[in-house]
Each structure stands twice: as structure tokens, then as C-alpha cells.
Amino acid sequence: MIDLRALREDPGALRDSQRARGEDDGVVDRLLDLDERRRSALSSFERMRSEQKSFGKSVSKAQGEERQALLVRAKELAQQVKEAEAEADRLGAELDELLRGVPNLIEDGAPPGGEQDFVVLDTVGEPPAFDFEPKDHLELGEGLGAIDMERGAKVSGARFYYLTGVGARLQHALLNLAMEQAIEAGFVPMYPPVLVKPESMEGTGFLGAHAAEVYQLRQEDLYLVGTSEVPLAAYHMDEILDELPRRYVAWSSCFRREAGSYGKDTRGIIRVHQFDKVEMFSYCDPADAHAEHLRLLEWEREMLAKVELPYRVIDVAAGDLGASAARKYDCEAWVPTQNTYREVTSTSNCTEFQARRLAVRHRDANGKNQPVATLNGTLATTRWIVAILENHQRADGSVHVPEALRKFIGLDVLEPVKR
Incomplete structure (x- = not known):
């Protein structure tokens, strides 16, 4: 499996490798797009989870009708966190599947062709x-x-x-x-x-x-x-x-x-x-x-x-x-x-x-x-x-x-x- 960090730093290396192998170099853009979407989804999930933890402290201090309203919002937030986590996991699995189908980067000097x-x-x-x-x-x-x-x-x-x-x-x-x-x-x-x-x-x-x-x-x-x-x-x-x-x-x-x-x-x-x-x-x-x-x-x-x-x-x-x-x-x-x-x-x-x-x-x-x-x-x-x-x-x-x-x-x- 190729290194995602190296791919982000130098996507041209994988493009060149794919062309030398006679493989689809368009996979590079698909990988970068999926990686960006996955990282964005993870960021959203972490932000929502942090908000959920902070909101939980507010609920514990509230009383009466205010508490009931906060509980409704807490339930909504929990669902949003769950959905955000599921989306991050889905994109992660899709990225992993695509990565596993990409061959290794060839070494500099390896002859191109079949x-x-x-x-x-x-x-x-x-x-x-x-x-x-x-x-x-x-x-x-x-x-x-x-x-x-x-x-x-x-x-x-x-x-x-x-x-x-x-x-x-x-x-x-x-x-x-x-x-x-x-x-x-x-x-x-x-x-x-x-x-x-x-x-x-x-x-x-x-x-x-x-x-x-x-x-x-x-x-x-x-x-x-x-x-x-x-x-x-x-x-x-x-x-x-x-x-x-x-x-x-x-x-x-x-x-x-x-x-x-x-x-x-x-x-x-x-x-x-x-x-x-x-x-x-x-x-x-x-x-x-x-x-x-x-x-x-x-x-x-x-x-x-x-x-x-x-x-x-x-x-x-x-x-x-x-x-x-x-x-x-x-x-x-x-x-x-x-x-x-x-x-x-x-x-x-x-x-x-x-x-x-x-x-x-x-x-x-x-x-x-x-x-x-x-x-x-x-x-x-x-x-x-x-x-x-x-x-x-x-x-x-x-x-x-x-x-x-x-x-x-x-x-x-x-x-x-x-x-």
C-alpha cells in the first residue's frame, strides 16, 4: 500500500509511476479527492463530538423546562455525531479499498513499458x-x-x-x-x-x-x-x-x-x-x-x-x-x-x-x-x-x-x- 502522506506531498510521483506501468494515472486525483473528503469528515466528526461533550455539561447543570429543551438538542446532536462518524468511516473504507488496488511506486530508473x-x-x-x-x-x-x-x-x-x-x-x-x-x-x-x-x-x-x-x-x-x-x-x-x-x-x-x-x-x-x-x-x-x-x-x-x-x-x-x-x-x-x-x-x-x-x-x-x-x-x-x-x-x-x-x-x- 502506498504512503498517503507521500502522495499528498508529491502526487506527480505516483502519476509518473502509473504511466510507466501503463496504468490509469487518474487514480491519483480520485485518491486525493477521497483523502480530502475523509479528512474533512473526520474534522467535522471531531468538532461535533467536542461540542457534544461540552453540551453534556450544560445539560447536567440545567433545571426544569430548560433541561428538557437541552435534552432534545442533545439527542439531535448525538444523532449528528453518529452520522458524521459513519460518513468518516464510509469514506475511510472507500479510500482504503481504492488504495489497495493501486500498485507500488516504481523505483527511479526502472524502465517504462510492458x-x-x-x-x-x-x-x-x-x-x-x-x-x-x-x-x-x-x-x-x-x-x-x-x-x-x-x-x-x-x-x-x-x-x-x-x-x-x-x-x-x-x-x-x-x-x-x-x-x-x-x-x-x-x-x-x-x-x-x-x-x-x-x-x-x-x-x-x-x-x-x-x-x-x-x-x-x-x-x-x-x-x-x-x-x-x-x-x-x-x-x-x-x-x-x-x-x-x-x-x-x-x-x-x-x-x-x-x-x-x-x-x-x-x-x-x-x-x-x-x-x-x-x-x-x-x-x-x-x-x-x-x-x-x-x-x-x-x-x-x-x-x-x-x-x-x-x-x-x-x-x-x-x-x-x-x-x-x-x-x-x-x-x-x-x-x-x-x-x-x-x-x-x-x-x-x-x-x-x-x-x-x-x-x-x-x-x-x-x-x-x-x-x-x-x-x-x-x-x-x-x-x-x-x-x-x-x-x-x-x-x-x-x-x-x-x-x-x-x-x-x-x-x-x-x-x-x-x-
């Missing part, structure tokens, strides 16, 4: 040059006995799968490596709940434009998380933190309906309904948020180097940020059979947006309670298997195991299974 308007910041490593026709990750995975889409569909439906044999071992190795790196960097490890209450999901900004992608269990009024960012952001909901930064890393299963992606990436495990992910999450002083964001990006790049993948870093355009993010950097790994880069990590600086909604605060240098900044970043996920298999494949269908993964998987090479 999904294709990203800016490439860096390209690392050379795509492999094969002297044979490379197989895609599904053909490789089936040959290795690592991926079973057919039985996944039989048991659960489209976009579900089994990771089997070395596929399961590869995922465990990858996520263990990510957890190890994060713990060594000082993150507190967690296994969070993957079912959360509506206030947790809404507080992190996932029930707005992305609501169609979220699985809901209506009978229990719970949601399955699409990322452990949600339970990690809500972990300190309604709390005041004495020490910052606080960094957590979570290993969890994630669930996405993939609504609106019909026909996209239906082959293999690029776009699926269930996957595992290791997610970094940071609570920090808002003044340190930009620097913390760059730290998260460096930790992601460190992981990509360990699994020996060529990749690029992009500065995501404003219209593709999502409601909560003020700035987002993606790392995209090279996928040989698609002849393109595909997202494997994402790190977002959500500034104070989520913390305001979730009431997560810290004590500043003056002892005042202020919202913290929240940031998140992917450290590894099931989708990485796509890039690892394709980039490290050999002509015979075997796959080279990056050295950093070998101690976890116990293999130097993944060999095709005999059928």
Missing part, C-alpha cells in the same frame, strides 16, 4: 556449441528416467509431472545447494506453511491482478501459495522489529493455476502447476532497500555460476513488475533448444508496500515505529532442471553434473537408463 520492454544489464557465459542436434529437456529427462509427464497427467492432469530417479536426486541436490549457500550467507532456514489465510495473500499483493493464478480452498478459506514470499512476508505481520535486517530462506512447494497461459510452454516442466523453490526474503530499513536488492541479485548470480549456466540479467519493465514490486531484476538462463533465454530467478524490491498492508514495522533512530522494506529473491527452483539438462547434455543423451552439485547427488554424470 513485458518486452526490459533492459539487458549483463550477459554471462557463452551458450554451448554442440556438434550434434541437442535434445530438449523432456526428451533428455525421459531418456534419463528423470521426468515422467505421462503418469503425472494420468494421476493429476495437464501440467503435472513426476520427477523420478536422477530427476528427483537432481532437484534435491539443486535445492540443497541453494539452502547451503543461503545459510552460509547468514539466512535463517525455514519450511513455511503453503496454505495461508486471505489476509496473508492479500497483504502481499497476490489477490489483485494475479488472483486468477492462485488456488483457493473455499471451504477452509485458505490459499495455496505460488511462492513462499507470501508466508515469509506474513511471518512478522502485526509486529515491531527491533533488529534489521532479518533474512530468511525457505524451501517449499509452490502452486500456480497458470490461468491465461493456455497453449504456452505445454511441453515439459517449464510452466507447471506445482514446483519446488528456495526463496530468499529480507526485512530491512527502507533506506537500505536498494543496496539489499543488489545483494539478493548477487546471491542469485552466485548460484547460477555454481551450476555453470550461461545467463543474462534483465531490468524488468514497469508494466511487468506486479503490484508489489518497485523494481525487479530477473536472471534468465540460456535454453539451447529454444534458442533463447528463460527466466530462472527473480528478485523484487517491494519497498514499504507489503509492510504497510501487513503492519510490519521497526523502530527508527528517533524511536518512532515505521514500516520496514521487504524484498524477495529466487535462489533455485524446479525450472532450473530445464537449463541444467539442456546446457550440460552430451551426444549420447547423458548429462554432465556441475561440480557444485556432485556432493549432493553423488554422481558426475547422469546416464540414460536401459529400457
Whole structure:
């Protein structure tokens, strides 16, 4: 949720942000109008309530007919106070509802535009040059006995799968490596709940434009998380933190309906309904948020180097940020059979947006309670298997195991299974 005080002081910043996102900048005037009317209604209510208290003292001192007349007026005044309070509450609720639909202000420097308007910041490593026709990750995975889409569909439906044999071992190795790196960097490890209450999901900004992608269990009024960012952001909901930064890393299963992606990436495990992910999450002083964001990006790049993948870093355009993010950097790994880069990590600086909604605060240098900044970043996920298999494949269908993964998987090479 954006800061109303900052909006009053500089409404142009939100107008510019809305335009960069491709959103309606007219919402600024609606917010300012509602805010002014709400504050005016609150002022009227406070004035009437003060008058009511003073009038009550006069009634207590009056006698006879004068007292009866004053009692009639006191009753009228009480009704007016009640109506004034109701009007202030109504305008407050209307303002709050409008505020919750407004995305975060983008950070200075974030590129404007939509999904294709990203800016490439860096390209690392050379795509492999094969002297044979490379197989895609599904053909490789089936040959290795690592991926079973057919039985996944039989048991659960489209976009579900089994990771089997070395596929399961590869995922465990990858996520263990990510957890190890994060713990060594000082993150507190967690296994969070993957079912959360509506206030947790809404507080992190996932029930707005992305609501169609979220699985809901209506009978229990719970949601399955699409990322452990949600339970990690809500972990300190309604709390005041004495020490910052606080960094957590979570290993969890994630669930996405993939609504609106019909026909996209239906082959293999690029776009699926269930996957595992290791997610970094940071609570920090808002003044340190930009620097913390760059730290998260460096930790992601460190992981990509360990699994020996060529990749690029992009500065995501404003219209593709999502409601909560003020700035987002993606790392995209090279996928040989698609002849393109595909997202494997994402790190977002959500500034104070989520913390305001979730009431997560810290004590500043003056002892005042202020919202913290929240940031998140992917450290590894099931989708990485796509890039690892394709980039490290050999002509015979075997796959080279990056050295950093070998101690976890116990293999130097993944060999095709005999059928």
C-alpha cells in the first residue's frame, strides 16, 4: 500500500509511476479527492463530538423546562455525531479499498513499458556449441528416467509431472545447494506453511491482478501459495522489529493455476502447476532497500555460476513488475533448444508496500515505529532442471553434473537408463 502522506506531498510521483506501468494515472486525483473528503469528515466528526461533550455539561447543570429543551438538542446532536462518524468511516473504507488496488511506486530508473520492454544489464557465459542436434529437456529427462509427464497427467492432469530417479536426486541436490549457500550467507532456514489465510495473500499483493493464478480452498478459506514470499512476508505481520535486517530462506512447494497461459510452454516442466523453490526474503530499513536488492541479485548470480549456466540479467519493465514490486531484476538462463533465454530467478524490491498492508514495522533512530522494506529473491527452483539438462547434455543423451552439485547427488554424470 502506498504512503498517503507521500502522495499528498508529491502526487506527480505516483502519476509518473502509473504511466510507466501503463496504468490509469487518474487514480491519483480520485485518491486525493477521497483523502480530502475523509479528512474533512473526520474534522467535522471531531468538532461535533467536542461540542457534544461540552453540551453534556450544560445539560447536567440545567433545571426544569430548560433541561428538557437541552435534552432534545442533545439527542439531535448525538444523532449528528453518529452520522458524521459513519460518513468518516464510509469514506475511510472507500479510500482504503481504492488504495489497495493501486500498485507500488516504481523505483527511479526502472524502465517504462510492458513485458518486452526490459533492459539487458549483463550477459554471462557463452551458450554451448554442440556438434550434434541437442535434445530438449523432456526428451533428455525421459531418456534419463528423470521426468515422467505421462503418469503425472494420468494421476493429476495437464501440467503435472513426476520427477523420478536422477530427476528427483537432481532437484534435491539443486535445492540443497541453494539452502547451503543461503545459510552460509547468514539466512535463517525455514519450511513455511503453503496454505495461508486471505489476509496473508492479500497483504502481499497476490489477490489483485494475479488472483486468477492462485488456488483457493473455499471451504477452509485458505490459499495455496505460488511462492513462499507470501508466508515469509506474513511471518512478522502485526509486529515491531527491533533488529534489521532479518533474512530468511525457505524451501517449499509452490502452486500456480497458470490461468491465461493456455497453449504456452505445454511441453515439459517449464510452466507447471506445482514446483519446488528456495526463496530468499529480507526485512530491512527502507533506506537500505536498494543496496539489499543488489545483494539478493548477487546471491542469485552466485548460484547460477555454481551450476555453470550461461545467463543474462534483465531490468524488468514497469508494466511487468506486479503490484508489489518497485523494481525487479530477473536472471534468465540460456535454453539451447529454444534458442533463447528463460527466466530462472527473480528478485523484487517491494519497498514499504507489503509492510504497510501487513503492519510490519521497526523502530527508527528517533524511536518512532515505521514500516520496514521487504524484498524477495529466487535462489533455485524446479525450472532450473530445464537449463541444467539442456546446457550440460552430451551426444549420447547423458548429462554432465556441475561440480557444485556432485556432493549432493553423488554422481558426475547422469546416464540414460536401459529400457
